[in-house]
Amino acid sequence: MKVDRRSFLGLGLGxxxxxxxxxxxxxxxxxxxxxxxxxxxTPVPPDGxxxxxxxxxxxxxxxxxxxxxxxxxxxxxxxxxDTYPVNxxxxxxxxxAGLQYLYDPCRVKTPLKKNNGRFEPxxxxxxxxxxxxxxxxxxxxxxxxSLACITDTNLGSVPGLFSxxxxxxxxxxxxxxxxxxxxxxxxxxxxxxxxxxxxxxxxNADFILSFGAGIIEGWGSPVACFKxxxxxMQRGAKxxxxxxxxxxxxxTADKWIPIHPGTEADLAMAMCGILLQENLFDPEFxxxxxxxLNRFNAMVQQKYPVDQVAAITGxxxxxxxxxxIAFAKAKMPVAVPGKGRGDGAQSLKEFAAIHTLNCLTGNxxxxxxxxxxxxxxxxxxxxxxxxAVARDGAAQEKLAGSAQELVTKIHQSDxxxxxxxxxxxxxxxxxxxxxxxxxxxxxxxxxxxxFTSFMDETALASDVILPISTxxxxxxxxxxxxxxxxxVVGLAQPVVDPVFDTRSPGDALIHLAKTLGGTMGDSFDWPxxxxxxxxxxxxxxxxxxxxxxxxxxxGPPAGRVRTDFAFLAENPSTIQPQGDADLTLVPIDxxxxxxxxxASSPFAIKTVSDRVIKNRDMFVEIxxxxxxxxxxxxxVTVTTPAGSAKVRLNFNEGIMPGVIGMVKGLGHTFDxxxxxxxxxxxxxxxxxxxxxxxxxxxxxxxxxxxxxx
Amino acid sequence: xxxxxxHKFGMVIDLDKCTGCGSCTVSCMAENNIPFKExxxxxxxxxxxxxxxxxxxxxxxxDTQTAYLPRPCQHCGGKGDHGxxxxxxxxxxxxxxxxxxxxxxxxxxTRCFGCRYCMVSCPYHARYFNWWDPVWPExxxxxxxxxxxxxxxxxxEKCSFCYHRYQLAREQAYYNETDEIxxxxxxxxxxxxxxxxxxxxxxxxxxxxxxxxxxxxxxHPDPLNHDVVGKSRxxxxxxxxxxxxxxxxxxYMSEKEWIRKVGDSYLDGEWDKMKNHHGSASHx
Numbered sequence: 001m002k003v004d005r006r007s008f009l010g011l012g013l014g015x016x017x018x019x020x021x022x023x024x025x026x027x028x029x030x031x032x033x034x035x036x037x038x039x040x041x042t043p044v045p046p047d048g049x050x051x052x053x054x055x056x057x058x059x060x061x062x063x064x065x066x067x068x069x070x071x072x073x074x075x076x077x078x079x080x081x082d083t084y085p086v087n088x089x090x091x092x093x094x095x096x097a098g099l100q101y102l103y104d105p106c107r108v109k110t111p112l113k114k115n116n117g118r119f120e121p122x123x124x125x126x127x128x129x130x131x132x133x134x135x136x137x138x139x140x141x142x143x144x145x146s147l148a149c150i151t152d153t154n155l156g157s158v159p160g161l162f163s164x165x166x167x168x169x170x171x172x173x174x175x176x177x178x179x180x181x182x183x184x185x186x187x188x189x190x191x192x193x194x195x196x197x198x199x200x201x202x203x204n205a206d207f208i209l210s211f212g213a214g215i216i217e218g219w220g221s222p223v224a225c226f227k228x229x230x231x232x233m234q235r236g237a238k239x240x241x242x243x244x245x246x247x248x249x250x251x252t253a254d255k256w257i258p259i260h261p262g263t264e265a266d267l268a269m270a271m272c273g274i275l276l277q278e279n280l281f282d283p284e285f286x287x288x289x290x291x292x293l294n295r296f297n298a299m300v301q302q303k304y305p306v307d308q309v310a311a312i313t314g315x316x317x318x319x320x321x322x323x324x325i326a327f328a329k330a331k332m333p334v335a336v337p338g339k340g341r342g343d344g345a346q347s348l349k350e351f352a353a354i355h356t357l358n359c360l361t362g363n364x365x366x367x368x369x370x371x372x373x374x375x376x377x378x379x380x381x382x383x384x385x386x387x388a389v390a391r392d393g394a395a396q397e398k399l400a401g402s403a404q405e406l407v408t409k410i411h412q413s414d415x416x417x418x419x420x421x422x423x424x425x426x427x428x429x430x431x432x433x434x435x436x437x438x439x440x441x442x443x444x445x446x447x448x449x450x451f452t453s454f455m456d457e458t459a460l461a462s463d464v465i466l467p468i469s470t471x472x473x474x475x476x477x478x479x480x481x482x483x484x485x486x487x488v489v490g491l492a493q494p495v496v497d498p499v500f501d502t503r504s505p506g507d508a509l510i511h512l513a514k515t516l517g518g519t520m521g522d523s524f525d526w527p528x529x530x531x532x533x534x535x536x537x538x539x540x541x542x543x544x545x546x547x548x549x550x551x552x553x554x555g556p557p558a559g560r561v562r563t564d565f566a567f568l569a570e571n572p573s574t575i576q577p578q579g580d581a582d583l584t585l586v587p588i589d590x591x592x593x594x595x596x597x598x599a600s601s602p603f604a605i606k607t608v609s610d611r612v613i614k615n616r617d618m619f620v621e622i623x624x625x626x627x628x629x630x631x632x633x634x635x636v637t638v639t640t641p642a643g644s645a646k647v648r649l650n651f652n653e654g655i656m657p658g659v660i661g662m663v664k665g666l667g668h669t670f671d672x673x674x675x676x677x678x679x680x681x682x683x684x685x686x687x688x689x690x691x692x693x694x695x696x697x698x699x700x701x702x703x704x705x706x707x708x709x
Numbered sequence: 710x711x712x713x714x715x716h717k718f719g720m721v722i723d724l725d726k727c728t729g730c731g732s733c734t735v736s737c738m739a740e741n742n743i744p745f746k747e748x749x750x751x752x753x754x755x756x757x758x759x760x761x762x763x764x765x766x767x768x769x770x771x772d773t774q775t776a777y778l779p780r781p782c783q784h785c786g787g788k789g790d791h792g793x794x795x796x797x798x799x800x801x802x803x804x805x806x807x808x809x810x811x812x813x814x815x816x817x818x819t820r821c822f823g824c825r826y827c828m829v830s831c832p833y834h835a836r837y838f839n840w841w842d843p844v845w846p847e848x849x850x851x852x853x854x855x856x857x858x859x860x861x862x863x864x865x866e867k868c869s870f871c872y873h874r875y876q877l878a879r880e881q882a883y884y885n886e887t888d889e890i891x892x893x894x895x896x897x898x899x900x901x902x903x904x905x906x907x908x909x910x911x912x913x914x915x916x917x918x919x920x921x922x923x924x925x926x927x928x929h930p931d932p933l934n935h936d937v938v939g940k941s942r943x944x945x946x947x948x949x950x951x952x953x954x955x956x957x958x959x960x961y962m963s964e965k966e967w968i969r970k971v972g973d974s975y976l977d978g979e980w981d982k983m984k985n986h987h988g989s990a991s992h993x
Binding site: 033039041042043044045046047048069071074075076077078079080087089090091092093096097099100102103104105216222223226227229230233246248251252256258499591592602603604605606607608609610613614615616623624625653654655656657673674 | 725726728729730731732734735736738739740742745747748749750751752755757761763765768769770771773774775776777822842843845846847848849850851852853854855858859860861862898901902903904905906907
């Protein structure tokens with residue numbers, strides 16, 4: 001057959017037309033898209049009925065009301081509760097990511113016992129029997145005070161039950177981690193007598209003078225503070241931030257006053273001097289002063305003259321004067337202590353000096369002022385039943401002034417200081433300064449029992465782990481904490497059945513006490529924690545069970561406040577950072593990183609800037625002026641008296657020359673690839689410095705040097 | 710062409726109130742089943758529909774200033790606000806489309822075949838590509854929401870203004886036998902999460918909504934650039950790269966001039982001319 005031009009074109013056109021009309025092409029494309037878009041491994045979340053569960057978040061001392069959306073009983077989303085009187089809607093990133101904690105790869109799924117350095121699962125019955133056996137021996141040996149306990153706070157019924165347990169057992173050694181709450185309580189106790197704590201009415205104040213308080217970095221109750229910060233912009237209230245670094249708080253403030261780190265106390269003292277000298281203090285309130293206002297005045301005039309303090313702090317004398325006078329002349333001024341989140345190491349002198357400014361203005365227990373209020377006392381604990389052994393033990397002197405001091409003591413002592421240690425909801429092996437020392441101290445404690453939900457650094461250093469239900473799986477009363485003006489008690493309620501074989505800490509303690517029997521059993525005469533809770537809060541249980549919260553106090557507390565200047569009049573010395581290098585390393589609080597227990601969630605870590613963590617490397621902030629030829633992003637070694645670390649430099653014009661900053665809450669070493677193994681734990685570079693008098697760790701920073709790595 | 714009664718959902722973000730805390734980002738991730746990887750420090754492949762950028766005024770210590778700018782999808786109306794958004798115009802698969810009834814730019818994952826033209830055309834880097842299949846740690850997929858389908862490897866995704874929440878609100882309105890969707894019935898996950906109250910969401914076409922009252926959108930095209938429609942008559946309010954004529958429905962607000970200036974790239978001296986045309990000054 002001859003293929004001529006005509007048939008060639010005909011065939012060609014026919015083929016083109018055929019292919020175009022044929023469904024084969026379309027069919028193949030369709031098939032390929034169907035086949036390439038089959039993703040059987042991608043989860044299809046089951047649909048179902050939408051319900052809501054209400055509870056209170058306990059991830060931080062913020063105590064926000066939360067609303068949990070559920071699909072067929074399966075929680076899918078946490079949001080802020082609109083009507084809860086602490087956060088009034090809105091929630092922080094950690095609370096919103098709360099469901100990740102429920103299924104965290106690090107959750108302790110069953111009770112564990114350490115055997116030759118490895119954890120073995122055991123039953124609850126075995127675990128409780130094991131712990132009870134150990135405790136029984138301690139009591140047989142008549143050394144009940146060799147049981148110590150570290151909890152995150154001392155507020156609420158669960159820490160209360162630990163305290164009850166310790167007293168019934170016969171040990172005075174119940175310690176809490178350092179929190180903003182503990183600082184404020186100690187400050188109020190020093191200036192106003194025991195049984196007091198401080199609250200700040202930031203919602204109404206018209207001049208907020210913050211000495212580094214990270215109002216939007218997680219200080220106090222974060223969401224409440226965020227709202228107060230937005231509110232004060234609308235009200236036109238002034239906000240001055242005094243701190244060495246342009247934090248987010250400083251950036252939104254009306255004025256940022258950079259100050260050499262660690263000199264805040266001196267500045268506050270000098271400002272007190274100006275107020276006294278210029279007669280800008282409230283004479284009516286001053287009538288309640290005790291312990292030598294005159295002596296205090298003479299001391300500050302002599303020891304803290306403005307010119308000298310200007311040189312120490314790096315703030316000009318004119319600025320110090322102007323700020324002090326503006327503060328004193330405001331109608332509702334509030335001076336706020338507590339650097340960053342307020343839970344880091346700092347000195348009592350600093351807190352007391354700053355709060356003295358509040359006392360001098362007389363804006364105490366008034367709307368828009370500082371509230372000197374009684375520590376929450378809504379819990380009606382029965383007296384624990386003690387036998388002779390317990391009475392003797394409880395009468396012993398407390399081993400230390402703080403958890404940090406206890407750990408230091410254990411580490412330094414050759415003889416065993418503590419036989420058994422309980423840890424609840426705290427991670428001292430990570431979050432105390434010099435965690436290496438803490439871990440070494442834990443090695444020396446023969447028996448550590450950890451009540452925890454997560455396999456964190458401290459859990460890894462424990463001998464028995466009692467897995468605790470998370471806040472989404474259990475009942476608990478949750479009182480509002482540090483810095484919050486009023487007192488709101490919320491009820492955390494289970495929004496989901498425990499995912500693993502976990503229990504409420506209250507139930508675990510009651511079980512343990514009953515197993516011990518005798519006076520311990522008598523002291524814990526409740527069938528379960530829920531019944532116990534109901535009996536402890538008779539006045540507010542109705543409110544708690546009906547609306548999920550009870551407003552115990554609101555507005556300024558009544559009654560006159562006495563102020564005692566004895567502590568400051570002695571002019572306690574200012575704590576200096578350890579070491580003699582040129583730079584000062586300070587920890588930075590970043591809202592996106594949780595710095596205490598529990599550690600950050602994967603979602604929170606995802607939001608962290610690539611100028612804080614890149615791959616696994618940590619950045620330190622440094623002013624380009626201080627960098628001395630080193631490059632932005634370059635690797636350096638930071639060396640302090642406590643240790644050294646390889647990090648990268650993040651040039652930041654917002655940090656004072658001479659200061660370097662490192663974000664707190666990273667460098668975890670437990671087994672969670674989303675959260676741990678990233679960066680450096682800044683506490684590894686700082687050794688504790690115990691402040692004489694308070695017993696608290698005051699190492700706010702440390703001297704450091706950097707060299708090219 | 711547009712229905713008079715059509716919604717035009719939009720957002721105003723108060724950058725002075727924004728604290729950079731990241732709650733919006735996390736709320737968005739939890740609401741929309743966004744996964745996470747072991748390392749999320751390479752921000753180019755870290756999927757965050759709502760990303761918070763840090764801004765600085767570039768000055769040295771102690772005059773330096775910083776602020777944060779949350780960036781969801783800007784839901785551009787395109788030149789002249791006719792619905793030809795940069796991404797919609799280039800999508801060969803019609804996987805992304807403009808909703809004339811809502812002003813929302815949609816994304817249909819199963820239709821997307823991953824050419825990523827839209828990512829190139831988006832001036833706001835609001836679109837993300839799934840380089841990997843999502844993997845949740847064992848058991849964690851139990852918290853996934855049925856309202857948003859988890860995505861798979863090879864597709865592009867972005868902020869949808871929580872369109873599923875609009876669908877729920879609309880169903881509720883049908884059920885209540887009304888056409889009206891109340892302002893608080895449809896709010897995005899970032900808006901409800903923001904602890905500082907910095908994000909305000911609503912219908913820009915509805916004068917009773919707060920977004921409309923704050924933005925005061927100009928019904929007339931910008932006399933200097935006819936592509937620009939809906940410019941704010943509030944001198945404190947601006948949009949990102951407004952002069953491109955993409956007509957975003959996300960507006961930003963700040964008292965600080967340096968922040969408003971960061972919203973676009975200006976030649977020397979250009980800002981001083983521009984700012985006089987920015988807002989009420991040019992319309993009084």
